[in-house]
Amino acid sequence: MKNENPLLYLLKKVDWPKKMVFAAMFLSILGSLSGLLVPLFTGKLVDTFNAENLDLRMVWLFIGIFLANAVLSGIGTYLLSKIGEKTIYSIRAKLWKHLINLKMGFFDKNESGQLMSRITDDTNVINLFISEKAPSVLPSLLTLIGSIVMLFILDWQMTLMTVLILPIFIGIMIPLGKKMGKISKDTQTEISKFSGILGRVLTEMKLVKVTTSEKNELEKTKVTLLGIYNLGLKEAKIRAIISPLSGIIMTLTVAIILGFGGIRVSSGAITAGTLVAMIFYVVQLSAPILSFSMFITDYKKAVGASERIYEIYQEETEKEGSDSNRPITDHQDITFKNVSFGYDDTTIIKDLSLSIHSGEVTAFVGPSGSGKSTLFSLIERLYPIEQGEILYGNESIEDIFLKYWRQKIGYVMQSNAMMSGTIRDNLTYGINEAVSDETLIHYTKMARCYDFIMEFPHGFDTEIGERGTKLSGGQRQRIDIARSFIKNPDILLLDEATANLDSESEYYIQQALNELMKDRTTIVIAHRLATIKKANQIIFLDKGEITGAGTHNDLIQSHDKYRHFVNTQSLTE
Ligand SMILES: Nc1ncnc2c1ncn2[C@@H]1O[C@H](COP(=O)(O)OP(=O)(O)OP(=O)(O)O)[C@@H](O)[C@H]1O
Numbered sequence: 001m002k003n004e005n006p007l008l009y010l011l012k013k014v015d016w017p018k019k020m021v022f023a024a025m026f027l028s029i030l031g032s033l034s035g036l037l038v039p040l041f042t043g044k045l046v047d048t049f050n051a052e053n054l055d056l057r058m059v060w061l062f063i064g065i066f067l068a069n070a071v072l073s074g075i076g077t078y079l080l081s082k083i084g085e086k087t088i089y090s091i092r093a094k095l096w097k098h099l100i101n102l103k104m105g106f107f108d109k110n111e112s113g114q115l116m117s118r119i120t121d122d123t124n125v126i127n128l129f130i131s132e133k134a135p136s137v138l139p140s141l142l143t144l145i146g147s148i149v150m151l152f153i154l155d156w157q158m159t160l161m162t163v164l165i166l167p168i169f170i171g172i173m174i175p176l177g178k179k180m181g182k183i184s185k186d187t188q189t190e191i192s193k194f195s196g197i198l199g200r201v202l203t204e205m206k207l208v209k210v211t212t213s214e215k216n217e218l219e220k221t222k223v224t225l226l227g228i229y230n231l232g233l234k235e236a237k238i239r240a241i242i243s244p245l246s247g248i249i250m251t252l253t254v255a256i257i258l259g260f261g262g263i264r265v266s267s268g269a270i271t272a273g274t275l276v277a278m279i280f281y282v283v284q285l286s287a288p289i290l291s292f293s294m295f296i297t298d299y300k301k302a303v304g305a306s307e308r309i310y311e312i313y314q315e316e317t318e319k320e321g322s323d324s325n326r327p328i329t330d331h332q333d334i335t336f337k338n339v340s341f342g343y344d345d346t347t348i349i350k351d352l353s354l355s356i357h358s359g360e361v362t363a364f365v366g367p368s369g370s371g372k373s374t375l376f377s378l379i380e381r382l383y384p385i386e387q388g389e390i391l392y393g394n395e396s397i398e399d400i401f402l403k404y405w406r407q408k409i410g411y412v413m414q415s416n417a418m419m420s421g422t423i424r425d426n427l428t429y430g431i432n433e434a435v436s437d438e439t440l441i442h443y444t445k446m447a448r449c450y451d452f453i454m455e456f457p458h459g460f461d462t463e464i465g466e467r468g469t470k471l472s473g474g475q476r477q478r479i480d481i482a483r484s485f486i487k488n489p490d491i492l493l494l495d496e497a498t499a500n501l502d503s504e505s506e507y508y509i510q511q512a513l514n515e516l517m518k519d520r521t522t523i524v525i526a527h528r529l530a531t532i533k534k535a536n537q538i539i540f541l542d543k544g545e546i547t548g549a550g551t552h553n554d555l556i557q558s559h560d561k562y563r564h565f566v567n568t569q570s571l572t573e
Pocket residue numbers: 108343344348366367368369370371372373374375
């Protein structure tokens with residue numbers, strides 16, 4: 001696996017349009033072969049012209065071959081490019097599909113801007129290679145080999161002298177190509193770093209402004225931008241060597257042919273027509289030689305870009321769990337059995353066992369960093385459990401089809417995550433069937449957000465800006481709650497927001513939550529005394545361990561830390 005060619009690895013993943021590949025190859029081969037006849041006929045024409053009996057049929061045949069060559073090459077090139085475009089489409093679509101299904105841990109480790117750069121910039125480099133460079137390989141190769149063969153046939157001694165230059169050329173090109181590959185890989189890394197910074201800064205612009213960090217951020221990007229600039233210069237230097245070198249080799253070859261050719265024509269060893277044909281072939285050779293010399297560098301660039309995409313492919317996607325058709329019984333208890341978990345080496349959840357009864361309210365309380373949100377992530381199966389298991393009824397949640405499991409759960413996050421788009425888009429995000437206006441009105445009324453939505457001129461179709469920035473914190477919470485109403489989940493994970501809201505807003509949210517929690521298994525990270533008092537059981541979590549469980553009254557009497565917690569946390573009444 002280690003030494004696998006990453007570009008080849010990506011190409012193997014593509015669904016090739018086999019018939020089209022075959023047709024395109026056939027046409028390009030035909031085009032190249034007919035192209036090889038053109039110099040030969042030109043030579044013949046020169047010789048016949050000299051003999052004073054110009055054969056008109058020959059002229060027509062020549063024009064015919066010339067036109068056929070042009071048309072065949074044109075169609076062949078188009079088809080090859082079409083295959084290139086299809087290939088890159090397939091690579092992008094598959095990469096995106098793989099990426100979106102990766103485990104949460106991957107997204108914790110990688111900056112979103114950098115990932116975006118891999119999907120856009122890196123695939124662009126590969127795109128250039130596949131849809132523009134690679135399709136010309138076969139026709140170029142045929143023209144190259146064919147022209148050399150024809151040259152040998154016409155005059156092998158003279159040809160031998162000219163092709164001796166080729167190994168020198170190749171000997172220079174290969175190390176240059178390698179260097180170019182490395183530069184390209186470094187450039188892509190720098191570009192993705194730059195995209196990473198852009199992504200980070202642009203999404204947290206408010207933080208940048210209020211901390212007056214513009215200058216610092218500009219300084220950071222300066223280094224990266226200079227890095228990209230210097231790498232660009234290095235690349236330009238190599239290209240500056242390659243282009244004139246190819247020119248020199250070309251001129252040298254033509255000079256040899258002309259010099260020796262002149263002598264051989266005058267000595268009668270070859271005809272003038274043969275010399276014309278030979279020069280024609282040498283000229284025809286120059287295009288493929290040039291494109292091959294660049295091809296090595298473009299290939300190295302594409303391999304460099306593929307390597308970074310290959311790395312993403314080596315990351316594991318989320319396990320879907322078993323059979324997608326097996327139904328799951330609703331309203332089951334959730335049981336943690338000796339669950340241990342850590343994001344990396346440090347254990348966050350330690351050998352935790354607990355039962356969450358169906359239809360009841362279980363509240364988690366405990367100091368910051370004790371692992372409450374982590375437990376929610378484990379229930380959502382965002383991270384794989386290291387030891388133990390979580391059961392739904394008698395079945396491990398890992399065995400339930402992932403999509404079904406997550407559809408059973410409504411998660412009202414503390415951050416009240418929103419997508420840019422309209423209020424309607426956000427209310428129905430993740431819901432696959434059409435949601436009628438009546439349903440929206442019904443549930444937004446239950447979530448106490450209908451009135452404020454209607455105050456906007458565009459109602460449900462109001463744009464809320466990136467991550468809902470055009471809404472207030474309280475408004476976002478209620479839209480998030482309404483979203484959960486519409487989803488109608490069996491299990492509700494509720495991370496109560498700690499944001500201090502005015503008493504009216506707080507009252508509405510409380511009403512909405514009470515409504516939402518009815519007839520569901522509710523697991524709540526509680527910050528409101530009202531929620532805690534209502535809970536059927538309260539779990540006190542401390543450094544990933546349960547140190548107390550019971551009702552509010554039980555714990556107030558028996559658990560010192562709990563009593564202290566309730567008294568000092570100034571929980572919202
Ligand atoms: N994605 C992550 N990667 C690595 N470590 C993490 C991650 N998320 C949380 N942690 C760590 O896990 C520990 C528990 O965090 P968690 O968010 O579960 O605590 P919490 O009890 O919900 O805290 P709070 O009440 O402050 O939200 C913390 O030490 C935190 O640093």
